[in-house]
Amino acid sequence: xxxxxxxxxxxxxxxxxxxxxxxxxxxxxxxxxxxxxxxxxxxxxxxxxxxxxxxxxxxxxxxxxxxxxxxxxxxxxxxxxxxxxxxxxxxxxxxxxxxxxxxxxxxxxxxxxxxxxx
Amino acid sequence: xxxxxxxxxxxxxxxxxxxxxxxxxxxxxxxxxxxxxxxxxxxxxxxxxxxxxxxxxxxxxxxxxxxxxxxxxxxxxxxxxxxxxxxxxxxxxxxxxxxxxxxxxxxxxx
Numbered sequence: 001x002x003x004x005x006x007x008x009x010x011x012x013x014x015x016x017x018x019x020x021x022x023x024x025x026x027x028x029x030x031x032x033x034x035x036x037x038x039x040x041x042x043x044x045x046x047x048x049x050x051x052x053x054x055x056x057x058x059x060x061x062x063x064x065x066x067x068x069x070x071x072x073x074x075x076x077x078x079x080x081x082x083x084x085x086x087x088x089x090x091x092x093x094x095x096x097x098x099x100x101x102x103x104x105x106x107x108x109x110x111x112x113x114x115x116x117x118x
Numbered sequence: 119x120x121x122x123x124x125x126x127x128x129x130x131x132x133x134x135x136x137x138x139x140x141x142x143x144x145x146x147x148x149x150x151x152x153x154x155x156x157x158x159x160x161x162x163x164x165x166x167x168x169x170x171x172x173x174x175x176x177x178x179x180x181x182x183x184x185x186x187x188x189x190x191x192x193x194x195x196x197x198x199x200x201x202x203x204x205x206x207x208x209x210x211x212x213x214x215x216x217x218x219x220x221x222x223x224x225x226x227x228x
Contacts (some may be wrong), residue, residue: 035217044121044207045156045164047217059215095163103211104154104169111163 002026002107004096009112016086016116022079022096022109029077030054033099036070036081038092039111048094049081050103064090086116122147122208122220129226130198138223140191140208146218148189152211155184155193159204168193195225203227 008020020036036048049060049070058070069082079096093113097105123141130136140147140155147153151171156164166175168184171191181196191210195202208220 044222045219101170102152103217106166108163
């Protein structure tokens with residue numbers, strides 16, 4: 001059974017940092033590219049970042065470029081999102097999601113809540 | 119990039135058919151056959167119901183179908199059921215190698 005479990009969310013002050021993790025199981029992790037998708041309270045999902053299975057390709061949405069870093073450890077079946085210089089508008093539930101076909105997301109975790117507030 | 123445009127709400131009676139549109143541009147929806155659709159119930163993660171415009175993942179009801187014409191994609195739900203009441207989002211791959219979601223549509227079963 002495919003499982004994705006996010007962790008690392010919490011409350012942080014503006015300008016602070018957090019590192020999110022996503023533990024994957026039930027599939028060949030290296031065979032799939034992965035995404036981070038976030039959803040602010042009461043809003044729709046927003047794509048954040050993508051990383052290829054081999055880690056050779058990475059993309060970000062414009063609003064997080066230079067502040068967020070996606071990475072993965074294929075030996076540990078884990079996906080990460082390092083978030084620096086956090087802003088209030090980064091407040092959201094952050095989901096990791098598996099890529100099925102060109103940015104379609106077939107499995108999602110339950111999400112981890114990030115709140116940026118002073 | 120601005121979110122893909124969806125109607126805010128669509129409603130129908132049980133057994134009826136409804137359709138939800140998703141309008142983008144030639145840089146996203148119109149560029150590739152990489153449009154997907156998601157169903158989201160309150161407090162839950164989105165669930166993939168259509169990928170690559172018209173393909174259904176295993177286990178998704180055949181009552182859900184997708185299509186695309188130009189810069190507009192559509193999701194159709196036939197034989198509307200109470201359990202279909204949820205928020206629906208489209209998503210597209212873009213020419214910038216990024217992802218783009220729609221504004222979302224609340225489906226109400228009357």
